[in-house]
Structure formats: structure tokens, C-alpha cells
Amino acid sequence: MxxxxxxxxxxxxxxxxxxxxxGILKKPYLRERLQDSCSSPxxxxxxxxxxxxxxxxxxxxxxxxxxxxxxxxxxxxxxPTSAQMESTYSAxxxxxxxVEHMEKVDAENxxxxxxxxxxxxxxxxxxxxxxxxxxxxxxxxxxxxxxKRYFHNINTAATVSTYTIAITLVTxxxxxxxxxxxxxxxxxxxxxxASFKSIRxxxxxxxxxxxxxxxxxxxxxxxxxxxxxxxxxVIQYVYTTLSSIPGVLLIAAAVLTLDAVISRHDNFFxxxxxxxxxxxxxxxxxxGLTSWxxxxxxxxxxxxxxxxxxxxxxxxxMGANTLQIIWRHIIPNLAHxxxxxxxxxxxxxxxxxxxxxxxxxxxxxxxxxxxxxxxxARMELGRExxxxxxxVGAFSLMFMMxxxxxxxxxxxxxALDPRAVSHVAx
Amino acid sequence: xxxxKDLSIYIKGQLLVDNISFSIKQGEMFALxxxxxxxxxxxxxxxxxxxxxxxxYGNKSSICLQEKELLxxxxxxMRTVRRQRLGMIxxxxxxxxxxxxxxxxxxxxxxxxxxDKEELISLLEKVKISQPxxxxxxxxxxxxxxxxxxxxxxxxxxxxxxxxIADEPTTALDxxxxxxxxxxxxxxxxxxxxxxxxxxxxxxxxxxxxxxxxVMQKGCIVEQAASKQFFKSAKDPCSKKLLQSLPDNLHLxxxxxSNEQILSAQSLRVYFPIRSGIFKRTVGYVKAVxxxxxxxxxxxxxxxxxxxxxxxxxxxxAILGLLPEARGNISRGNDRLQVIFxxxxxxxxxxxxxxxxxxxxxxHENDKDKTIDKLLAAVGLPEEYKWRFAHEISGGxxxxxxxxxxxxxxxxxxxxxxxxxxxxVSVQAQVLELLTKxxxxxxxxxxxxxxxxxxxxxxxxxxxxxxxGKIVEAGDKEQVLxxxxxxYTKRLLDSVPSVVA
Numbered sequence: 001m002x003x004x005x006x007x008x009x010x011x012x013x014x015x016x017x018x019x020x021x022x023g024i025l026k027k028p029y030l031r032e033r034l035q036d037s038c039s040s041p042x043x044x045x046x047x048x049x050x051x052x053x054x055x056x057x058x059x060x061x062x063x064x065x066x067x068x069x070x071x072x073x074x075x076x077x078x079x080p081t082s083a084q085m086e087s088t089y090s091a092x093x094x095x096x097x098x099v100e101h102m103e104k105v106d107a108e109n110x111x112x113x114x115x116x117x118x119x120x121x122x123x124x125x126x127x128x129x130x131x132x133x134x135x136x137x138x139x140x141x142x143x144x145x146x147x148k149r150y151f152h153n154i155n156t157a158a159t160v161s162t163y164t165i166a167i168t169l170v171t172x173x174x175x176x177x178x179x180x181x182x183x184x185x186x187x188x189x190x191x192x193x194a195s196f197k198s199i200r201x202x203x204x205x206x207x208x209x210x211x212x213x214x215x216x217x218x219x220x221x222x223x224x225x226x227x228x229x230x231x232x233x234v235i236q237y238v239y240t241t242l243s244s245i246p247g248v249l250l251i252a253a254a255v256l257t258l259d260a261v262i263s264r265h266d267n268f269f270x271x272x273x274x275x276x277x278x279x280x281x282x283x284x285x286x287x288g289l290t291s292w293x294x295x296x297x298x299x300x301x302x303x304x305x306x307x308x309x310x311x312x313x314x315x316x317x318m319g320a321n322t323l324q325i326i327w328r329h330i331i332p333n334l335a336h337x338x339x340x341x342x343x344x345x346x347x348x349x350x351x352x353x354x355x356x357x358x359x360x361x362x363x364x365x366x367x368x369x370x371x372x373x374x375x376x377a378r379m380e381l382g383r384e385x386x387x388x389x390x391x392v393g394a395f396s397l398m399f400m401m402x403x404x405x406x407x408x409x410x411x412x413x414x415a416l417d418p419r420a421v422s423h424v425a426x
Numbered sequence: 427x428x429x430x431k432d433l434s435i436y437i438k439g440q441l442l443v444d445n446i447s448f449s450i451k452q453g454e455m456f457a458l459x460x461x462x463x464x465x466x467x468x469x470x471x472x473x474x475x476x477x478x479x480x481x482x483y484g485n486k487s488s489i490c491l492q493e494k495e496l497l498x499x500x501x502x503x504m505r506t507v508r509r510q511r512l513g514m515i516x517x518x519x520x521x522x523x524x525x526x527x528x529x530x531x532x533x534x535x536x537x538x539x540x541x542d543k544e545e546l547i548s549l550l551e552k553v554k555i556s557q558p559x560x561x562x563x564x565x566x567x568x569x570x571x572x573x574x575x576x577x578x579x580x581x582x583x584x585x586x587x588x589x590x591i592a593d594e595p596t597t598a599l600d601x602x603x604x605x606x607x608x609x610x611x612x613x614x615x616x617x618x619x620x621x622x623x624x625x626x627x628x629x630x631x632x633x634x635x636x637x638x639x640x641v642m643q644k645g646c647i648v649e650q651a652a653s654k655q656f657f658k659s660a661k662d663p664c665s666k667k668l669l670q671s672l673p674d675n676l677h678l679x680x681x682x683x684s685n686e687q688i689l690s691a692q693s694l695r696v697y698f699p700i701r702s703g704i705f706k707r708t709v710g711y712v713k714a715v716x717x718x719x720x721x722x723x724x725x726x727x728x729x730x731x732x733x734x735x736x737x738x739x740x741x742x743x744a745i746l747g748l749l750p751e752a753r754g755n756i757s758r759g760n761d762r763l764q765v766i767f768x769x770x771x772x773x774x775x776x777x778x779x780x781x782x783x784x785x786x787x788x789x790h791e792n793d794k795d796k797t798i799d800k801l802l803a804a805v806g807l808p809e810e811y812k813w814r815f816a817h818e819i820s821g822g823x824x825x826x827x828x829x830x831x832x833x834x835x836x837x838x839x840x841x842x843x844x845x846x847x848x849x850x851v852s853v854q855a856q857v858l859e860l861l862t863k864x865x866x867x868x869x870x871x872x873x874x875x876x877x878x879x880x881x882x883x884x885x886x887x888x889x890x891x892x893x894x895g896k897i898v899e900a901g902d903k904e905q906v907l908x909x910x911x912x913x914y915t916k917r918l919l920d921s922v923p924s925v926v927a
Contacts, residue, residue: 029813309775314765320786333777
């Protein structure tokens with residue numbers, strides 16, 4: 001077992017999430033609202049897709065050591081793809097390398113040959129898909145059997161989505177045994193495998209950063225808005241100063257400085273993985289420290305509005321102190337804003353990671369991430385013929401994750417905001 | 427002039443206005459009376475054809491303005507009708523004017539073509555605004571509420587409409603201003619021979635001003651009559667109930683005050699500093715409450731009357747000890763104070779259930795659930811209401827919850843800040859009855875802040891009248907109401923609409 005820092009934080013977040021969900025399910029009126037707001041087919045689907053992403057991310061966060069290499073459970077699941085490499089680019093479902101390779105026959109003649117791929121076992125694709133359909137349906141059926149024990153109202157949308165997800169995953173797995181479904185990249189790594197591995201990086205950047213942002217934004221935002229006076233002045237000065245420095249500059253400076261620190265103290269890290277993980281964590285913290293100002297400003301404005309409400313005055317007359325009022329009355333009324341911001345930030349952060357990798361201050365180049373994949377796609381798109389599969393792989397998974405996260409956030413907002421009119425199915 | 431026949435309006439399949447018919451003659455003031463949600467504003471919008479996009483007219487509906495069927499017109503034709511023949515006045519003068527445009531600009535938008543200055547000035551003169559030439563260059567925030575409403579009336583009159591629709595035109599205004607505005611409207615329609623559709627929830631107001639009255643209830647017109655006749659002999663049970671709910675027709679059993687004094691204030695002052703310059707030096711003071719004295723006995727109700735800005739709410743907050751700026755002497759012993767606010771929407775935390783809102787005050791007791799059930803019963807709400815959210819109950823019920831919440835801390839004195847002014851008449855009557863009942867049962871003392879003199883007559887023992895932060899008159903109810911000494915009190919009493927009068 002190897003425990004990386006981001007693993008710890010990710011599991012901590014999962015525990016928090018589990019507690020929150022338990023808290024919601026325990027209160028019947030909240031559970032009802034959540035079920036109501038999640039009942040439309042598109043929301044059911046997005047919840048299930050998001051869960052799948054989270055499960056993949058979690059599988060990829062359980063690390064262990066094998067032959068001096070750090071592997072995750074996801075690597076085991078994706079064996080043998082995770083252990084095999086071609087020599088360079090190959091197209092999706094190809095049986096030979098994409099690049100022709102020069103071979104000298106004798107002193108004068110040069111022949112261009114294409115090399116066969118090593119790890120491809122070309123069985124008919126349709127046959128494999130058929131097998132995937134059958135095995136996937138069985139898996140979906142089993143999953144639904146288990147789910148029925150815990151939830152009594154599984155609707156058509158849930159059933160259809162479960163089958164779709166199960167069949168897709170199983171089919172992909174079977175295809176991966178025989179082909180490179182999305183081809184391979186420059187160094188010969190299977191692109192689909194790389195895309196799957198990037199899910200964890202996306203999740204970590206999107207959630208751990210938020211974890212860093214929230215305490216600052218909520219504490220400072222509500223205090224500034226509620227207490228006014230010099231507290232407000234100080235907090236406003238701090239965040240105005242912070243937000244007037246260009247974000248990328250601040251991040252680049254911080255990352256490069258800490259990079260130097262890391263390489264000076266190389267002996268801290270016994271494994272490569274630990275080192276690149278530390279760099280991801282640092283990126284999260286710095287992104288968080290530079291981005292809490294936006295949410296803080298919104299929360300301060302909303303608190304200014306809330307503090308004038310009569311119920312706050314009543315609470316004051318009842319003898320509640322500042323922190324009690326903020327905790328009981330202000331923060332619950334800010335919950336929907338916080339959740340929407342988390343969801344929007346989540347996608348923005350995943351995108352920010354791509355931008356920062358481009359500048360060269362993103363995650364470690366050895367870490368699989370959509371940012372790194374898109375970054376390398378820059379050169380690949382400029383070639384003739386175009387190599388499009390890296391971009392498509394990164395883009396489609398990133399798109400699915402961000403979209404389902406946004407739809408899910410809408411559902412939670414509707415459930416938490418009692419003033420929201422009951423949602424008409426969309 | 428205007429004839430409405432079998433008008434029905436559906437929104438999302440719900441029948442909100444049900445087959446109503448009425449007609450308005452030239453030079454007539456027609457009052458459409460109803461409580462909130464009765465469909466009266468919807469009717470007004472339907473005449474303008476400004477209903478929300480998801481609304482549908484019924485099959486047989488017909489709205490005829492000067493023999494022209496409005497429902498058959500195209501949108502373009504309707505716009506011309508709106509511009510030339512219809513005028514509308516909305517409830518809130520604060521939001522009906524664009525804050526970044528001068529009065530003159532907004533007024534000239536309402537007039538067809540490019541009007542010259544004289545034309546605009548004559549419009550403002552028509553609505554009796556003093557110094558009209560200077561007002562043209564003013565921005566809305568430089569005018570008082572009543573003046574703004576006059577400007578809006580001037581805008582509505584600019585196109586010389588034949589029908590004027592006024593949707594609660596005076597609800598946001600003070601009583602004295604209200605009387606002036608209504609007199610102005612009446613004078614104008616008689617002088618110009620126009621018709622006025624006057625939408626209101628205030629029976630007394632309709633009684634004093636309108637020629638014809640129609641009472642709406644749940645989308646139907648339940649009774650329609652000439653206003654004099656209506657108040658003498660209403661037939662429909664609904665309108666009878668409305669009439670009985672009027673403060674003038676109510677009778678409440680007041681508690682007998684004891685001689686034990688529990689609250690007194692001597693020379694209470696609240697001066698808000700006006701700061702200016704970079705160093706925020708204090709350059710002057712706004713005297714919100716100035717040298718106020720009063721005493722209050724147990725089980726007594728003290729009514730504080732005044733218009734908005736007179737300092738009555740500030741006085742309440744000063745007594746509660748919420749204002750660090752308050753100076754002077756308040757002796758309130760160990761008595762506990764509580765407050766009930768005007769707007770029950772903002773007084774309850776939307777994220778909390780009723781139970782959680784109530785439990786905040788009884789943190790230290792053992793049997794919280796039992797206490798809450800008892801309190802809910804005391805304010806006449808069913809027990810299961812404690813699991814609801816504030817938005818799941820009606821305005822009157824919400825106000826009852828606020829009263830129950832005030833009772834959780836076992837107060838001796840409750841400050842009621844306009845507790846019924848956002849409620850319908852019939853609900854107001856119930857809440858007032860509840861308040862007096864609780865006074866008798868719990869031996870409560872009330873400070874009742876209001877702008878409505880008719881309520882004072884109903885439930886106060888003592889009255890103080892405030893004007894610009896000062897007490898202009900104080901004393902027993904009978905003394906102040908029957909033989910007012912100060913000019914302002916007289917003016918206030920004169921402007922109160924009354925059915926009896």
C-alpha cells in the first residue's frame with residue numbers, strides 16, 4: 001500500500017460527501033426534495049455518469065507498490081493495456097503503426113515499411129461488441145439487483161442508464177484487450193487508458209482546490225458582510241489586492257518556487273509518484289489560494305442582503321451571538337450559491353489545469369492529465385495527416401464529466417433552495 | 427365606455443378569472459375590490475393585454491373599449507390602443523420610474539411626438555406639482571413618494587387616455603398622501619370625462635372614492651353595486667364578511683391594564699450622524715427620534731402612530747436596545763422584550779422549518795416539543811405545521827408563527843411593528859383578535875406601531891403621535907382621537923378613509 005497526499009484528501013472528501021448524503025437521507029423532507037429534483041431522466045443519467053467517474057477516480061486512488069513501480073487498482077483492472085506500450089503513434093483500431101518507417105534493403109534501395117503493432121490481436125470488432133453487449137447486460141442486471149435492495153423506486157431512466165454505462169464499460173474493456181480503441185500516443189501509450197487515468201487528476205484538481213477555497217471564502221465572506229466596519233475593510237483590502245495580481249503570474253511564481261524546493265529536497269520522496277503527486281497538490285493549494293476571492297465577494301454581497309432581513313434581527317433579540325447567527329441563518333441561506341459555485345468552479349478548474357499545463361506550470365509531465373494530453377495535441381493537430389485521437393479522448397471524457405457535474409449541481413440546488421419552484425421535468 | 431363580458435383567464439390550465447362581466451361608464455370611478463390572489467390585478471392586465479405569455483383567454487371572453495373588441499386586435503393595433511386610449515398607474519412609485527432619467531425626459535417619452543417645455547409643465551400642473559419647471563430637471567430620487575406617484579399619473583395622462591387603470595395606486599404611500607392622490611385622481615377623471623378602473627384591497631378607500639364597486643373573490647365577481655348602496659346593504663356573504671372585518675366594524679375585548687408600570691423612557695434620542703469628507707467627520711445629525719418620553723403599564727397597549735419616516739420604527743428598535751446610537755433613559759427592569767415585524771416573509775428564515783424557527787427561543791427548556799405544540803395551539807395553528815417551511819404557509823399563518831416565536835421567550839412586552847399592514851382585511855381581523863386574546867391570557871403589554879388610525883381606535887389604550895421624530899401628541903385613546911389638539915393629528919384623522927363617514 002502506498003498512500004499519496006492527494007489520495008488522503010480525496011478520501012477525506014468522499015467521507016465528507018458520505019456524511020452529507022447520510023445527513024440528507026436521514027431527514028425525510030430533504031430526502032423527498034432530493035428525490036424529486038433528481039427524478040427527471042437527464043438528471044438520473046448525469047448522477048449515474050458522475051458516480052461512474054468517481055468510482056473510476058477512487059479505483060485509481062488506491063495505490064500499491066509492485067517491482068519498484070507504483071500502481072493503482074485501475075491499472076490492475078486495465079491490465080494488460082496498462083503494462084503494454086507500442087513504439088509510437090497508431091490510429092484507433094489500427095493493426096500497424098501510423099508512421100512509416102524507413103528500412104535499408106541494400107546500399108541503394110530504401111523501402112518504407114509499416115511495422116505491425118505488438119499488442120493487437122485483431123478479432124472482428126462486431127464480434128467483440130456483441131460479446132460486450134451480452135456480458136455488459138448481465139453486469140447491468142446484477143448491479144440493478146443489488147441496487148434494488150437499497151432503493152425501492154428505480155425508474156426507467158435509472159435502469160436504462162445503468163445498462164448503458166455497464167455495456168459501454170464492458171465493451172470498451174473487451175475491445176481494449178484486442179485493440180487500441182483510441183490508438184496510441186507519441187510514446188506508444190494507449191490513449192483510452194491515458195484518458196481514464198486522467199479522470200483522477202481532474203477529480204483531484206476540481207475537488208481538492210475547492211476544499212482549499214471554501215473555508216476562506218465562507219469565513220471571510222460572511223464575516224465581512226455581517227460585521228461590516230473594520231473587519232469588512234481589512235478583508236476587502238486583502239481580496240482586492242489578491243485579485244489585482246494576474247492569477248497565472250502568481251501561480252507560475254509559486255509553482256516554480258516550490259518546484260525548486262522539491263528538487264532541492266529530493267530525498268523527501270522515495271518514489272517518483274510521490275514527487276509528481278506533491279506537485280499536483282501544490283497546484284491545488286495555489287489555485288485555491290488565488291481563486292477564493294471570487295466566491296468570497298459573492299458571499300459578502302449576499303450576506304449584506306441577508307443581514308438586513310428581519311429574521312436575523314429576531315435572532316439577535318433572542319440573544320444569539322454573531323457566530324451563531326452566521327452559522328444558523330446566514331450560511332444555510334448561502335448554501336445554494338456555494339454549491340452552484342463549486343460546480344461551475346469544478347469545470348473551470350479542470351480547464352485551468354489544461355491552460356497551466358500549456359504554460360508549463362501545470363501538473364507534472366509524468367502525471368496523466370487531460371491538460372497534458374491537450375497540450376501534446378497542439379503539435380499533433382499541426383501534422384499532416386492529423387492525429388486527432390488524443391484530443392478526442394481527452395475532450396470527450398472531460399466534456400462528459402463537466403456536463404454531468406453541472407446537471408447534478410442543478411439538481412442539488414433545486415433540492416436545497418426551498419424557495420425554488422418545484423422543478424418541471426426537463 | 428369599457429365593457430367586459432364573460433372574461434375568463436387560464437394560466438397553466440388553472441382558471442384564475444372566472445367568467446366575469448362588468449362595464450364602466452365615462453366619468454366614472456369603478457372600484458374592483460378583492461383580497462390578494464382574487465384575480466383583480468390579472469383582470470387589469472388582461473384589459474391592457476399584458477398577461478404573462480402562458481395565460482389564455484376563455485372562449486367567450488370579450489373586452490370592448492368604446493365599441494372596439496380588444497381581443498381581436500393584432501399586437502400592433504393593440505400597441506396603438508395602449509398608447510392612445512389606455513393609461514396605467516402601478517402600485518410602487520419607486521420602481522415605476524427609471525432612476526437614471528430626469529422627470530422631464532420620462533414625461534416626454536409618454537407624450538406623442540416631441541413636446542415642448544410648456545406642454546410638460548402643463549402636465550405637471552394638472553397633477554398639482556409645485557414648481558413644475560424645476561421638477562423637470564429632477565431625478566426620481568429627489569422627489570418624495572407622493573410626488574413620484576403624481577409624476578406617474580401625469581405620464582399616464584399624457585396621451586389623453588379614455589380609460590385609466592390604477593392598480594393599488596396608494597398602497598405604498600402614507601395615509602395623508604393617499605387621501606391627496608385619490609382626490610387628485612377623482613378630480614381629474616371628472617374634469618376630463620375619463621373612466622377610472624381603481625383596483626384596491628381597501629374597502630374603506632373604495633367606499634369613500636368610487637362610484638361603483640365590484641367585489642372579487644377567487645376569480646369571480648360576487649357582488650356589484652353602486653358604492654353607497656353596497657355599504658348599506660351588502661347581500662353576498664363574502665362581501666358581508668369583508669365589511670365585518672373592517673376595523674371600524676370590529677369589536678375587540680381589551681384587557682384591563684394594571685397600575686404597575688413596567689416600561690418608561692425619558693428624553694429618548696436617536697441621532698444618526700451625517701459624516702462627510704475624507705476623515706468622515708460628523709457634520710450634523712439626523713434626528714430620527716428626538717426627546718421622546720412615555721410610560722407603559724402592564725397589560726396596556728400603547729399605539730405609536732405616524733407616517734413613514736416619522737421615527738416610529740426607530741423608536742421600536744431603540745427600546746429593543748438594537749441601536750448603539752440611542753441616548754436617554756429607558757427603564758425596563760428585568761422584563762423581556764420581543765418583536766413582531768411587518769413583513770412575515772422576511773421575518774422567517776426560509777431555510778428553517780417552523781419547528782427550528784420556534785426552537786431558537788426555547789433552547790434551555792427540557793420539553794421543547796411540548797412547548798412548541800402548546801404555542802402553536804395558542805396561536806391557532808395545527809400541530810403538524812411545525813414541519814413546514816415558511817414558504818409553504820400563507821401570509822396570515824406566517825404572521826401567527828411570528829407571534830408564536832415571540833412568545834417562546836415568555837416576553838412581558840411585545841413590540842408590534844405594523845404587524846397587519848401586509849395582510850388582507852379579513853386576515854388582519856383574525857390576527858388582531860389573536861393579539862388581544864393573547865394579551866388577556868398571558869398578561870402581555872404591547873407597543874403597537876402603526877400608520878393606521880382605525881386600528882388605534884380598535885385596540886389601543888394609549889396613543890402617541892409622532893411627526894419628524896418628535897411626539898406631537900400623547901394621551902389616552904379617547905382624548906387623542908376625539909379631541910385632537912395638534913394640527914398634524916387632525917390632518918391624520920381627516921385623511922383616514924372610513925366607511926361610516
